[in-house]
Amino acid sequence: MPSDAIRAALLRRLQTYAAISEEDTRDILALPVTVKKYPAEAAVISDGQRSTECCLVVDGFCVRSKTIADGKRQILSIHIPGEIPDLMSLFLHVMDHDLSTLTPCTLGFISHDALTRLHHRRPNVAEIFWRDTLIDAAMFREWIVNVGQRPGPARLAHVMAELRARLKVIGRVDGNSFEMPLTQEQIGEALGITAVHVNRVAKQLREDGIVELQRGRASVLDEAKFRELSDFDSRYLHQSPTS
DNA sequence: TCATTAACTGAGG
DNA sequence: CCTCAGTTAATGA
Helix, strand or coil: CCHHHHHHHHHHHHHHHCCCCHHHHHHHHCCCCEEEEECCCCEEECCCCECCEEEEEEECCEEEEEECCCCCEEEEEEECCCCCCCHHHHCCCECCCEEEECCCEEEEEEEHHHHHHHHHHCHHHHHHHHHHHHHHHHHHHHHHHHHHHCCHHHHHHHHHHHHHHHHHHCCCEECCEEECCCCHHHHHHHHCCCHHHHHHHHHHHHHCCCEEEECCEEEECCHHHHHHHHCCCHHHHCCCCCC
């Protein structure tokens, strides 16, 4: 993949958040990016490591997670192409959680130095990245509500609804289905329930004709029921520049 | 390896 | 008594 296409993916995402001027666009497209390929389930940067660059997801899915003393892992967020999951490392230099791939990934690395220079030269771009970080925090608030308060079926449906809304803006929703390349074990780690229970919940949703999960793809079978169950309101994603 | 399902258990309403 | 969810174990894809 040409590196122009990689920077364009970043630009496209940032444009969903805010209008970007011509000069700012030029400087974003001029960012030096080092591209690397990763296999599935690979560590990108780990808890405790010092970071000197930010990671742009070009292709594939990543997750952020933390692992507790007994080995159990909590998945904190799922990341799709165009996102920079570790943008906070630009200011918080030592990682406080893990970033790893879910699927095989193409990742673009941008040095903190280059991003800092861009911020100083282009305050409007700095604002966009700030906005991006605040939306990241809004997603975490929603995640806490999901894991802390919703019953299993709604938890699963909500994560699906959010993923679909985010995939939609990068043109990766195909009719009633979209990619959700997590095993039931990984879904359990995201929802805070066991893999067996994920299977039970998934079976229930399938039997109720609401949503179906197979081979890393989710299909919404009944939009109205899905909306009601998921309790999803996209407001917290702030996907429009004026929201 | 991952998905599926049953059977059992306990918490909590 | 009912629902939800964890554990264990067996089996299939």
